[in-house]
Amino acid sequence: MAKRELPGHIAAALAGSGGATDSAGQPWAGRSLEGEGNPLHQFDKDDGQPDAGYTAALAALVAGTGSETAVVASLATARVYVAIIATLGEEAETEHGLAADKEADLALVTLTAPDGRKALPVFxxxxxxARWHPQARPVxxxxxxxxxxAVSEEAQLLxxxxxxxxxxxVRRPAMWALAQQRDWVPSYADDSLAGIVSAAAAQQPSVRQVLLSAAxxxxxxxxxGTLVxxxxxxPELRITLQLAPGLDADGVQSIAAALQRSLAAQPEFVERVDSLELKITR
Structure with a gap:
């Protein structure tokens, strides 16, 4: 059988990219990219399917038998994909007359959430x-x-x-916990935060009771449309304040503002709470 020749434009592109050897002159032929000895890839036999642990935790959440805490915990060992977009920085012409990228940038795709915060999409x-962005490269x-x-990109959400x-x-406190490889406790279930909020509310004589719950x-x-x-x-955390009767609108506003200032001065509260919803009852 006659040897098949590559089309001219493909042969030229290969010649312009270094041919049969890498940039160090080492041949590509016979090289394996599998195994623990390859420092460039941790997922040799990745089939591109969702992580089984994450899928199970998400299904349990939808079914009403799981929790978002369990979903975040499943992500601690899950493989995911970030989206990378290649953008042309400068174009040049090769010795074979082909247009080539002289400079190209790889950009991590980020989003802007409806409330204006920066978010990193993960898949x-x-x-x-591919369904979300066909031109993006999965990493x-x-x-x-x-x-x-996400933290290095100053994103607030995953x-x-x-x-x-x-x-x-994945809201900011959970995202930070993932980045630090530590367990995450939702703010609405964090007993230590309940103590901080109670201590701040105790400075206001008109506050009769304080309750923390999911916002x-x-x-x-x-x-x-199924609710999950x-x-x-x-918002993540709801603080319900039961106030003494007889307060006017200005009095209620003054108590709410004083509580928010007090909590904003607590580093532990700021780190563990993503967003706050305040509810007043009498």
């Missing part, structure tokens, strides 16, 4: 990324590494599978 599978990383990238059947938002923004919805008890963008 559980190659398919979900496989462990979720804690993606969270670390948004998993935007546009999918269920989009799960309305913790919940999310599937694409068909987690994965929402916030």
């Amino acid at each position: 559980s599978s190659v398919d979900s990324l 496989a990383v462990y979720a804690p590494r993606a969270a670390l990238s 948004v998993i599978d935007p546009g999918a059947e269920l989009t799960f938002v 309305s923004g913790v919940a999310s919805r599937t694409a068909d 008890s987690g994965g929402g963008p916030g």
Whole structure:
């Protein structure tokens, strides 16, 4: 059988890219990129499917038998994908007359949430990324590494599978916990925060009782409208203040403002609470 020759434009492109050897002159032939000895890739046999642990935790959340705490915990060992976009910096012409990228930049895709905060989109599978942005390149990383990238990009949210059947938002405290590879306790279930809030409220004589609970923004919805008890963008923590009777509107506003100032001065509170919803009762 006659040897098949590559089309001219492909042969020229290969010649311009270094041919049969890498930039150090080492041949590509016979080289394997699999195994622990390869420092460039941690996911040798990755099939691009969602992590089984994350999928199970998300399904339990939708079914009402799981929690968003369990979903975030499943991400501690999950492989996800971040989206990278190649943008042309400068174009040049090769010796073979072909247009080539002289300089190209790889940019990590970020989003702006409805409330104006910066968010990093992350995808559980190659398919979900391709549906969201067909031109984006998937880069496989462990979720804690993606969270670390989000922190370095000054993002406040990690948004998993935007546009999918269920989009799960990892809010800032949970994202920071992932990045630091430590367990996350939601602010509305954190006993130490309850003590901080109670101490701040005790400075206001008109406050009779303080209750902490999940705020309305913790919940999310599937694409068909099913309410899910987690994965929402916030607000995350609801503080309910029961006040003494007889206060006018200005008095109530003064107490609320004083409490918010006191809590804003508590570093532990600021670190562990993503967003706040204040409810007043009599």
